Structures are given as C-alpha cells and as structure tokens.
Amino acid sequence: MNPRTRGAAAAAALVLLAPAACAVHTERRTRPIADVTTVRTVDPAALPGTTAVTHIEQDATRRVFASYPRIPGAGALTARLAKAVAAEVRPFGAGADGAEPLPGGGVPELNVQWSLTAATSRVVGVRLVTWRYFGTSGGESRATYWYDAATRTAHPSADLVDGPAGLATLAERVRERLGSRANPAQVRAAADTFPSLAFNEAGDLVAEFSDYTVAPGSAGRVAVALDRDAADPLLSAFGRRARDAALDARPHPASSQAPPPPAKAGTPRTDCGRAKCIALTFDDGPGPGTRRLLSTLSAHGARATFFVVGENAAADPALLREAVAAGNEIGNHTQGHRDLTRMPAMQVNTDVQRTQDVLRAALGRCTTLLRPPYGATNSTVAGVAKSLGLTEVLWNADPADWRERDPAAVAARTIAFARPGAILVLHDTHEPTIEAMPEVLRRLTRAGYTFVTVTNLMATRKPPQGSPFSGL
Template sequence: MPKLRFTGGIALIAAIATGCGMTAPSPLAEHPLPSDPTMINYVDPSRVHGLNIQELGKNEHDARRVHITYPSIDDAPRLTEKLRRTVAEHLGRFDKHATADPTRSHPEFNVDWQLAAASNQVIGVRLRIGESLATGWSEERTTVWYDRVNRRALDSGALLKDGSALAELSRLVRAGLSDQGSRVNPHAVGTDPKTFDSLSFNPHGELVVEFDDAQLTAAPLGRVAVAVPASEARPLLSATGLRAQQAATETPETPPAMGSTEAIKAADTTKLPAQSSKAGSVDCAKAKCVALTYDDGPGPETGRLLDILAHKGARATFFVVGSNATAHPELLRRMRQEGHLVANHTWSHRDLTAMPISKIADQLNRGQYAITQAIWQVPTLVRPPYGASDPQVASVARGLGLSVVRWNVDADDLRPTDPKVIADRAVSGARPGAIILMHDVHGSTVDATPEILRRLQAKGYTLVTVPELYGSRGMDPGKTYDSAASADSPGATGSIQRALEKQAMS
C-alpha cells in the first residue's frame, strides 16, 4: 500500500531557520513547503468570474481586534451563506472566550481564505481561522465545498461517500501518523466528521487532511497534515468528492511565491517605487493639502469609489490587504493609472505587535509581493492594521523600505453609520497636512465621499496622496507619520511646518 505522507510545523521551522538577522521567511511559512505532498495548488481568485470579497471587522479602537474576509461568488449564494454562518459561529465562540478572559488587552480574531479548487462543477474555499487569547495564537482550518451540479454547500465530510469511508480514512490517517513519535497523537483521530473539517486535494489528486493547531498535539505544532494517495482515496469519495478531486488535478500551475527578503528585492530591482502618476503637480507647502486614505480593500465598493474620485478630480492613498489584492489586481492597476497611490496594509490584517519578527516580515513581504505583481511598482508605505506599531514593526518596515503611516483624523466609518455623519467627522477634523482614515469596503463610506470632497474642495483643500504632503523632504523608511501638520511628525519640519501653520490660521 502506498505510504501516507505527513507534514507538521517542525518541517517549517527548518526552512525559517535558514535565514539570518531580519531576513523574512518564505511566504509559504504559513503553508506547506513546495516539495511537501500536502501542498494544495490554490486557485488564482482573479480568474474566477463573479468573485467578490466580503468583510467583517470592528472599530479600529475596539479592544477586540477582529478582521474577517471570505469570498462570495455570484452564482453560488448558498456557498456565501454557509461561509458567513461558519465564520459567525467561530466569532461567537471567540467573543465568549474573550469575555471570559480579561487578561489580554487586545484579543484578536482573524479569518483569511484561499480557493482549494474552482471549476464549472465544484468550488472549495479553505478558511484559516486564528485567534489570540491568554494562551497565545492558535489556528483552525476548515474547508467548505460547493457542488455546482446539485447547488449544495457542504462541509468537507461530504467529500466522503458514507460512514464506512469515514472510518477507513480515519484508519489510514492514524497509520500515516503512527511513525511520527511523540509530536502527534494518532489516537486523537476518531470517526467524528468534525475531525475532518478540512479536506482538499493536491495537484496529483491525493486527499489532503489538515488538522487544527494542537488538535493532535500537546502543544501547538503548527500545520499538521497528511496526504492520502489518490488510489487509496478514490474509493472513499462521494460524487462531490470525485468532482473536487478532478478539479484540483486540473488547476493550472500558479507561479511560485517569492521567498526571502533578498529574493523579493532582487525581483524588484527592475521596478520603480510606487508613486502617484500626478506626483509633483501640487506644492503642499503652498497649497492647502489633505490626504484621504482608504484601508482594507479592494472590495465590492472600490470601483464605485474610484468613479467618484475621478469625477471630482481627487486622488487618494489606498492601503490594500494583500489577500484582497490577489483577487482584484485590476482595481489596483486602475488606482495606479488614475493617479492614486497603492500601499501595503499587510497580507491578512494581523496585529503586527502581537507577532514575532519573522511573522511580521512574512505579513509585510507577502503584501509587498501581491501589490507589486498587480501594479509592477514597489510600495513604499505601510499602514499597520489597527494602527498598532512598535519598534520591532518599524525595524522590519525599514528593512523593506517602508514608511509607517497612521492618521490624525478618523472618520470612524467601521460601524454602520449615516454617510452624513461620516462626512461630518472627516471634514471637521481636516487641517492642512491631515491624514484622514476611511475604509473603501463599506458602502456608507463610499456614499459619504462625494460630500466629503465637495466640502473639502469648497474650503480650498487639494486632495493628494500621502507622500505629497511632505514635499521634497520626503518620507523615511521605518519612521512613523501621523500627519504632516503634526509638530512631532518626522516629515514636517522647517519651512514646510511653518507653511502648514500659516495655512491653518487662514
């Protein structure tokens, strides 16, 4: 019988350890290594017609740091609803745990996703659900399937044809784990379908079984997975499972992800730093300038927002999430072409201050790579999720040539709010050199934008990208910028500062 193949977190540690100093690990540090048989050949979401990104988050100042994204596909509403229910159930449990544990000042809950398969017959969505409480960071993995033939949204267990197939899979997985020593406990693998909530296939049709952190171990080991040979898996599969297996083997090979910091920099040597195509057209030491910034996109509302900005002759800075950027690179290209600036908001919107330096670098590197692949320019700005930064985050940003950008005006648009209220907050806080925080993933924010532009322009403001606020002084990698009008901002000194103070008095 073909031998099952296993991987765990220890296999990844060796890869990370090959770096030195602040060198970032491979973007695969959270996923299998390329030679790993449990590697899933994820589908490029930009190739899936009708795919949009749904997002659920909380206020930037909320004690609980929550960021959830999952896909919706136009012709699969039942899949969207099942994904929504799945993440809502996990969020509900997290909220209970966070309420019962007051020791952590900023408990975090984060969900990102990838497409395990996508064909005209089946779609597979792999969710990575992480939470940080007093016990530290842990992740669960679950893969939801949609059978387009019978229009059913299904748990992974539905890939198996019956209870006897589940029992046989359990036996095969236990056998595959039995020679792994004390790292994993094969006896923890039973016949409960919930144990097998993340099933998918590698490009060879082997059935990949993933487990949650600490599900089979005494302490979190990282990703633990087993690959069941295709010949052993096929007799166990339902009709949906067979369709999923075929879809995975037909998935086009995707370009390899970039590796270390050095590899990314080497690939970037032929690309210019990202800047507005209209940079230099406004002197913000003379003109009254403010910078509108939009976080978390691109999303379903981003195209409409770009239409509004174009109509009003305004430009903005978009801090995009890397996983969203891969789904809609055409929106990033439109931003660049229309004079806006595209900047880094990490790969999956994690709280960087709660992560080790290797993970910080991974989040920033993967965000850089996703954006660079879309616009063929290298981002020079990063906004840390929740505005949370510290010397370690700044140090990693410096190594990647990124200035850290926060804000001094918050439109507070994450909560369901009347567009007029959002506009009032944005405009009332505006001063020359202000950086205004908003989110292009919310319809109410986009609805508020025409009024924001009308009122700001009526006050004599010019809407520019963030680097234009600082003029020839520029922005330094690793330094934090809240506002060009702030006396303690490293980019607002000397003549620029005096000019801004004079504007503010006029």
C-alpha cells in the first residue's frame, strides 16, 4: 500500500500503541537473543571525537542522504568509508537507474546509515546499510568495514576469515543454513560474497547479504549466524580480535556521564509580535563544523534550532548539551533521515522514538519538535507526531545552501531569503554554510533581526493541532 494514501485510521490506531515520547529503553545482555542474526552495535560515544560526515542532495530527480563516521586516528578507515559511500552515491546520479521522477510524482531516494559494530582503542567496526527506493523496486545492501589500530589499516569483512580455506568452509556452512531460501551457486567461497561479517551479542559470527544477491528480493533481509564454537576455527587472528572488541562491554566515560542541567537559566524569550524575529534552523547534524557554528552564534548573541539525525547525535552527546546550555534548542530529525511517508506507521514510530531516546540520554529530556526529512509528511507521520507529543516543524525559506561551495554565495542566498517570521532551513553538515554564518549574522543583525528558536517563534502563533508549523 502506498504510504501517502494510508488513511488516518492507521495513524489513530498507533496512538494507542506508541510508547511515551521519553520512554526509557534499556538493554540487558543477559536477555536471550530474540534473533541470532541481529548484529551487536555499540554506542558511538565510546570513541570520543567521532563526528559524522554527511552528503545530501535534494531535487526533482533524486533525494540523497549518506552519512558515515570520521573517527579520530583512523584515517584509513575514514578513507575506506568515504570511498564506499561515494560508490553508492555516484551511480545514483543523472543517467543512472532511479535518476528520473517516478510515476505519480515520487522521487528516487538513496539513504546510507551507519552504526558501530565495535569501538575500542584496538579495533573499530563500522556497518553501512544502504537503502534505495525506485518506486516499484529497490532494497537494501549491507557492508561492514573493520579497522586494526595496531597496523593502522582498514579491512573488508572477508579479512575476518582465515584465508581461502576459511572462506570455503564459511560458504559451505552458509549454504547449509540458508537451504532453499538461497541460490547455492551465489554463495561462493569468495571475499565479495561476504561484504558484511559481524558478531551478535553472544559472539556468534553473523553473515549478512545484500538484497537480490544470494536470494530473491521477496526473501527480505538474508543473514546467517554461525555459533561461536563453529565460527572460531574459521576466524583469522584479526577476526578473533575483532570478535573480542565487538563483545567489549566496559563502560565508556563519554557515554556514562550524567548530563548537566539541560538549559541555561534565565534565557529570555523575545516577543516576536514586536521584534523582527527570524529562526535559523540547521538540519542533518551534528557535523564536524557544528561546534564552530555554536561559537559563531554565541559571539553574535544568536540562538538557533538544530534538527539532529539520531545516529549522528549519539556520537557526541556533550555537543548537544553545549548547544542547549548556550540557549539553542534541539529538534528530532529522525534516526536515519529516510522519507517517513514511505514507511509504515510502526516503523515511523520506531525511527522517531530512537532519536527521542538519544536526546533523552544526552539532555535528560526529549524534544517536542519533529522535522520530517525532506519536509515529507502525511496523516501517518502526523499521527505518530501527535502520539509522541511532537509538533512538526517545516520551513518557509530555503536558500538551498547545500548546492553552493562558495561561502559568500551561501551568505548572499541566506540573506536574500530573510524576512520577519521566517524559518530558514540550513545545514550544519555543510562546511560553506559554517563559514558563511559570521557574515549572515552580521548583516542581518544590522538589518534589525533577532535570532530566535522555533519554539520562541511559535509562541506568537501556535499551529493548529496536528498541523505542521512553517513560520509566521
């Protein structure tokens, strides 16, 4: 069923099923594993200084959001991830499959999300999941890359296995477990057959396959878990170290610190009925330049709203606290930046709730603001937002900053779109935007503008219940 045509009944039913917006989700390692093929993931805050590199595009022919982590000291891994993401984005351009508008006005979408499968000073694992939408076709591909700090080298997943003999045995075990679900001829004893090898909570080896590679697309996600006793003889020396790193459960100071008070006391609210207010909003971060942007805003006495992607925000909870302490506010931009109107209600709920959990862990409370990626919303998204106590926030001014590589051009476009009551959508993942902000703030301040948060702007005129807020 097309999610754009789902009735309000599905969204209304969700209200009865959805958890509270700030529900606490805890994980207990002693709990039996419900799905042994679920890859163990770890808190990215375990590696202090990790930031997300993000590539975005949005026009009439395609939507692209691709993100991967930049981990301090692991330059070879960053380069490997950048190459992998570029290989996904590049063919999704003009002339490639999915580059033309879809029947009915839909736009092809490419989304690359990341998670950490290990995060120690010795070994790091990064799992990339790429989702493609072409209307009637599409699917996911999965790849996991590993970094060996001892040799400062990045490795594909197949390097976890001990040479050709190990690959041959692994292929044989996988074929046995897949049975009739897969085409045995496609499960070859070759490195490229196993792009995603990682470990589950018990230390079993999990082999994931991309859609349409070893089984029909109708099979959904295809993965096999080899129990630890069977898998250990197949692992290389590095593979055994990777397994140990994946199971490392020591607490990390970066993620276990109790958050300070979530807001600076005495932050004044501007009366936007009298003042010339404008709301700068920044999507898709945090990014490598977000801290510099916070310093720029502070130097000009400006406040802004940051709509963060959960997987990026989880890497640096301290940054979120710094932003709020300076008088800025944080909004929910979902966990992985997919078009929510193409997802069923429960999946929308899960995606939004995961970012609420990230914000609660970092700030001690959740946000009340949701910006759906691409501004795409429908009755299902509205129903989820209402059930979680969230107001959808769109915009009424889009300088398309991400198209420009020249900071001066970004500044000129942003200033040209400014008007009282405007909500401008910008991106703190885009370096030219970070560099343009001092000029933007200087010139708009001289023009008499006051820079306020979206919540401050909404105090002048709240949107009707269930309706997105797009500015005054």
